Amino acid sequence: MPVPKLNILNETIRNLYFHVTMWFSMIFLMLMSLIQSIRYLSSFDKLRDLKAETLASTGIFIATLGLTTGMIWAQFTWGTFWVNDPKLNGAAVTMLIYLAYFILRNSIENEDSRARVSAIYNILAFVMMIVFIGILPRMTDSLHPGNGGNPGFGNYDLDSNMRMVFYPAVIGWILIGSWIAQLSYRIKVLEINKENK
Amino acid sequence: MKLLITLLFSLFCSTLTIAQNVEMADVMRSNGKIYVVVAVIATIFVGLMIFLIRMDKKVQKLEE
Numbered sequence: 001m002p003v004p005k006l007n008i009l010n011e012t013i014r015n016l017y018f019h020v021t022m023w024f025s026m027i028f029l030m031l032m033s034l035i036q037s038i039r040y041l042s043s044f045d046k047l048r049d050l051k052a053e054t055l056a057s058t059g060i061f062i063a064t065l066g067l068t069t070g071m072i073w074a075q076f077t078w079g080t081f082w083v084n085d086p087k088l089n090g091a092a093v094t095m096l097i098y099l100a101y102f103i104l105r106n107s108i109e110n111e112d113s114r115a116r117v118s119a120i121y122n123i124l125a126f127v128m129m130i131v132f133i134g135i136l137p138r139m140t141d142s143l144h145p146g147n148g149g150n151p152g153f154g155n156y157d158l159d160s161n162m163r164m165v166f167y168p169a170v171i172g173w174i175l176i177g178s179w180i181a182q183l184s185y186r187i188k189v190l191e192i193n194k195e196n197k
Numbered sequence: 198m199k200l201l202i203t204l205l206f207s208l209f210c211s212t213l214t215i216a217q218n219v220e221m222a223d224v225m226r227s228n229g230k231i232y233v234v235v236a237v238i239a240t241i242f243v244g245l246m247i248f249l250i251r252m253d254k255k256v257q258k259l260e261e
Contacts, residue, residue, distance in 0.1 A: 010229040018237050065244045069237040076225050076233045180248065187255050194259065 003162060008077055015073050016162065017169045022066030023091075023133070025173040029059035029181060030098075034126040037119040049115035050192075051185055052122055053105065058181040060098050062173075067091060078143060087144040090132035097125045097132075 003013050033055035040048035070088070071081045082088060104121055108114035137144060225232050 011231040012233045014231075014234045015237050018234075018241060022241075061244070061248060065241050068240050068244070072236050072240060073233060076230055183252065187252065187259070190259050191255075 012073060012077055013162075015069065017165050019066060019069040019073055021166070021169045021173040022062050022069065024170045025177040026059045026062045026066060027129075027133075028174045029055050029062065029177050030126055030129060032178070032181075033059060033122060037122040040115060040119045044112075044115075046111070046115060047189075049119060050188055052119065053102075054185040054188060055181045056098055056101060056122065056125075058177060058184065060095060060102075061180070062177050063091070063095055063098075067095070083143060085137075085143045086140050087133065087137040087142050090137055094129045094132050097128050101125050 003011070006013060033052045036048050036052035036055060039045075040052060070091075074083060074088075075081050101118060101121055105114055105118045108117060225236070
């Protein structure tokens with residue numbers, strides 16, 4: 001597929017299909033985790049809590065990949081692995097918020113209160129994620145396209161060739177993320193059943 | 198002798214300026230930085246592989 005020819009970016013514009021899709025996949029997984037947490041709070045079904053935890057941990061795994069690929073991309077276009085870009089710092093804060101979610105889970109021994117507290121924290125974490133990676137970077141200057149007055153890649157993609165690859169890639173990575181989450185959820189259920197025997 | 202030193206000095210200076218302007222023979226910056234894309238795909242692949250190996254170990258534990 002031909003891509004727009006741009007200075008500095010050169011062929012790395014193709015990273016759009018890999019780096020950006022990671023974050024789309026992560027946001028989808030975190031949204032599913034949020035939904036499971038809300039459903040736990042309305043039903044108090046322990047499996048929903050387990051689902052929320054697994055989806056969040058898969059989301060963090062995908063986010064790690066997104067962060068690493070982003071750092072490689074930054075090194076060869078912006079010059080360093082890490083710049084003080086609001087989007088980068090926002091993504092780092094988001095990951096710390098979700099890591100705090102797992103620490104919170106492990107710190108409460110009572111199963112019912114653990115599930116309840118972490119479900120409520122998960123709702124807060126999702127809102128914080130949207131603020132940190134969706135809203136704040138758009139309000140200040142950012143190196144990321146589509147933020148702070150920067151044109152998005154959509155402005156360069158005049159013949160929509162990139163969209164033809166990008167959107168299927170987003171769907172594909174969302175499906176892969178959901179599949180990973182489902183597999184680890186099934187393993188966890190098996191482990192729990194084994195312990196109860 | 199003086200001429201030789203001047204010549205050498207000017208040669209040294211010219212190589213310096215050339216070195217500043219020349220694009221480095223850096224693999225990651227050659228061929229339109231396509232290897233950056235390769236590195237990114239490789240990172241994702243390695244990440245997925247590590248995840249799969251860990252999952253494999255978990256399943257093995259369950260099978261025992």
